[in-house]
């Protein structure tokens with residue numbers, strides 16, 4: 001290199017990179033402090049929950065006087081929580097699975113075909129995640145009442161599926177948009193009928209996006225409260241059970257439950273991120 | 284007009300290479316996108332093993348024509364026949380045609396080997412033979428030892444070769460290439476042009492090649508179809524197209540040409556006498572397909588014109604002769620372009636080879652006399 005200055009494509013020297021707020025170190029430090037405060041604001045409550053789940057005291061006291069795993073032991077014996085957890089997992093898995101099939105098909109249609117009302121369809125599918133949950137909940141509740149369907153795990157699944165589809169659709173459409181143009185045509189050109197093109201070319205390339213969408217959908221379904229509140233049958237989902245118990249008072253066992261949920265959600269989000277990163281890198 | 288011009292050039296030196304049923308026939312093929320005509324009534328016969336180029340400006344319908352042959356678009360009217368079979372609405376995966384796409388369209392999740400082997404797999408070629416043919420095809424495009432790499436790990440030129448191998452491995456009767464060298468740098472382009480031409484001879488497949496680069500078309504093609512606005516204006520060998528353009532568009536699109544408006548005075552069979560206002564009478568080659576009469580355009584290429592001062596002997600009998608004031612000198616490397624202002628106000632570009640350094644330089648404003656063979660001067664109706 002003849003010159004130490006970084007040079008852009010057109011040959012002109014580029015100014016060296018500086019901190020976001022200019023060259024002053026004070027600006028950088030202020031920025032760091034603000035960032036720290038924002039992160040504290042976001043995550044301190046979570047930390048508090050986790051910490052108190054190990055506190056020996058029945059009520060939240062500071063400083064913490066002793067450490068225990070009792071609440072986790074209690075959690076492991078709590079049948080009601082187990083059943084709620086099971087229900088939440090079933091609903092999450094079923095909703096996410098239905099959403100994967102319908103969302104992927106819709107994404108393929110949107111990507112591949114031009115048809116009247118395409119924009120409207122796209123909007124209609126994505127609407128459930130933008131609509132306030134209370135609107136969706138009330139609407140579905142009255143809809144099911146008109147049909148005289150009793151609320152049950154089935155109504156919950158239908159309700160959750162509506163927003164799960166939107167999540168899968170969005171991730172898959174984004175991925176399809178990134179695929180090199182013409183590769184389905186290249187496959188057809190080489191003698192592959194449409195279904196073989198799908199399984200050999202399109203599907204392997206969108207698989208990470210489908211999985212990422214599914215994980216995201218499951219996570220959202222798993223901790224959904226508002227829509228579930230309207231559509232639940234006699235058995236509560238885990239978030240609804242927790243909410244119900246909170247009315248009696250914050251118990252350390254709830255903290256333990258919350259900690260477990262945080263860990264599981266964190267893992268899911270990490271997996272989902274990993275997958276969508278793989279998807280953008282083209283695998 | 285364009286219809287009348289589409290008659291084929293009957294003979295050529297190596298016509299023996301081609302023959303039998305045409306490889307591809309387009310019969311009055313049109314394509315509309317909604318109300319927009321992309322291709323308007325193209326008829327064309329491509330011979331077996333021929334390297335035919337569709338050449339024309341952006342948006343003239345080259346890609347659309349190629350996509351209709353490949354089966355990615357269906358004609359709005361007309362018929363496409365490949366190897367004697369009418370294609371009708373047959374989908375791409377059932378046509379004896381393979382395509383090299385402009386952006387290569389390699390499968391990013393497969394290795395180079397899997398990419399190349401894909402077509403063979405689809406047609407049920409057994410594995411041992413697949414492996415052999417994949418190796419062969421990669422060899423043919425001079426790309427060994429990359430079978431296990433992903434396309435993203437190759438350079439643009441290498442990806443281009445993979446795309447070529449992936450198409451050729453199926454031994455298609457027809458290979459369609461849509462500006463396959465568009466993304467490569469000049470040097471690599473030149474190399475690949477030669478290699479493509481060589482491949483065409485080696486494998487014997489018919490190549491239909493799309494480009495908007497006139498030089499590429501001239502160097503590679505057996506025949507060129509010059510297109511504009513969805514029509515074929517002229518079809519012929521590179522020599523035909525360059526030396527005997529039939530319309531102003533063709534003369535202008537390929538190479539550089541001086542256009543001078545002239546009045547036809549008379550004809551003696553071998554040449555037509557015309558009047559160039561301000562300069563007097565000139566002789567020109569008789570036009571093809573149209574009568575020589577009234578106002579016409581005289582087209583003469585700058586490199587066909589010589590400075591009188593550069594010619595060793597004195598005057599050449601029967602050559603056309605013009606004088607003008609030197610108004611512009613542009614140095615281009617292998618030649619220098621002089622622009623003369625003729626007495627009638629017209630401009631005339633002349634290309635003078637730069638043979639020896641500093642030889643016979645002319646100052647601006649000097650009056651120069653130039654000459655050219657009347658056979659190099661074409662008369663065009665438009």
Ligand SMILES: Nc1ncnc2c1ncn2[C@@H]1O[C@H](COP(=O)(O)OP(=O)(O)OP(=O)(O)O)[C@@H](O)[C@H]1O
Nearest residue numbers: 316319320321340341342343344345346347348495
């Ligand atoms: N899918 C389409 N929908 C609508 N119009 C189209 C479509 N494809 C092509 N066209 C139009 O048809 C005409 C011919 O397009 P085509 O792509 O064949 O041109 P081209 O000669 O390949 O140009 P280029 O050199 O820029 O690639 C253009 O006017 C283009 O806008």
Ligand SMILES: [Mg+2]
Nearest residue numbers: 345346347461
């Ligand atoms: Mg094109």
